[in-house]
Amino acid sequence: MDRRQNNLVWHNASVLRTDRERMNGHRSAVLWFTGLSGAGKSTLAHAVEAGLHKIGCRTFVFDGDNVRHGLCANLGFSLDDRSENIRRIGEMSKLFVEAGVIALNAFISPLRKDRARVRALVNEGDFLEIYCRCSLEVCERRDVKGMYRRARAGEIKEFTGISSPYEEPEQPELVVDTDVLTLEECVDLVVDQLVGLRIVSIDKYRYADAR
Numbered sequence: 551m552d553r554r555q556n557n558l559v560w561h562n563a564s565v566l567r568t569d570r571e572r573m574n575g576h577r578s579a580v581l582w583f584t585g586l587s588g589a590g591k592s593t594l595a596h597a598v599e600a601g602l603h604k605i606g607c608r609t610f611v612f613d614g615d616n617v618r619h620g621l622c623a624n625l626g627f628s629l630d631d632r633s634e635n636i637r638r639i640g641e642m643s644k645l646f647v648e649a650g651v652i653a654l655n656a657f658i659s660p661l662r663k664d665r666a667r668v669r670a671l672v673n674e675g676d677f678l679e680i681y682c683r684c685s686l687e688v689c690e691r692r693d694v695k696g697m698y699r700r701a702r703a704g705e706i707k708e709f710t711g712i713s714s715p716y717e718e719p720e721q722p723e724l725v726v727d728t729d730v731l732t733l734e735e736c737v738d739l740v741v742d743q744l745v746g747l748r749i750v751s752i753d754k755y756r757y758a759d760a761r
Contacts, residue, residue, distance in 0.1 A: 582665065584722075607652060633664050
């Protein structure tokens with residue numbers, strides 16, 4: 551047993567999640583955008599956030615590259631390091647849910663077990679797995695940084711979809727075909743899901759005007 555556990559005591563907050571949600575006018579939740587590199591996860595997450603922000607929702611996007619500049623700067627891209635990366639993001643997302651915020655996470659998160667571990671951190675209904683489904687061919691065509699080309703040349707090791715596995719979600723809350731639909735259509739699907747689950751309650755016409 552970790553000896554540190556003997557010195558740790560959980561402190562119960564005086565301001566509860568429900569208090570924050572009531573003030574915000576919406577529920578908090580974790581929106582987990584997963585998919586191959588180039589599938590449009592970050593683009594979609596930021597577009598959804600922009601629309602929600604304009605109508606007064608409290609939101610924040612956690613982006614894979616951005617997080618690795620700070621919180622996860624000491625991690626590489628082995629499967630073990632990827633799992634630790636997702637574990638840290640999951641714990642952080644849990645705190646944002648308690649803060650009453652809609653946390654939008656854009657990570658490849660290639661392994662089902664890692665995504666399941668994040669889901670288990672929060673209450674049922676608080677985690678929405680959103681699979682940004684896009685063919686490898688289209689992802690490679692979109693790759694302005696040349697990452698796929700370098701991976702196929704062996705210059706980048708353990709690159710998801712080429713030399714490292716990606717496990718597709720088996721029962722995600724939402725599948726968005728980002729290689730077929732427009733960005734606006736993808737955003738509408740996500741927002742419709744949030745409304746249907748009563749995470750947010752918005753007039754769709756008002757939301758369209760806000761965009």
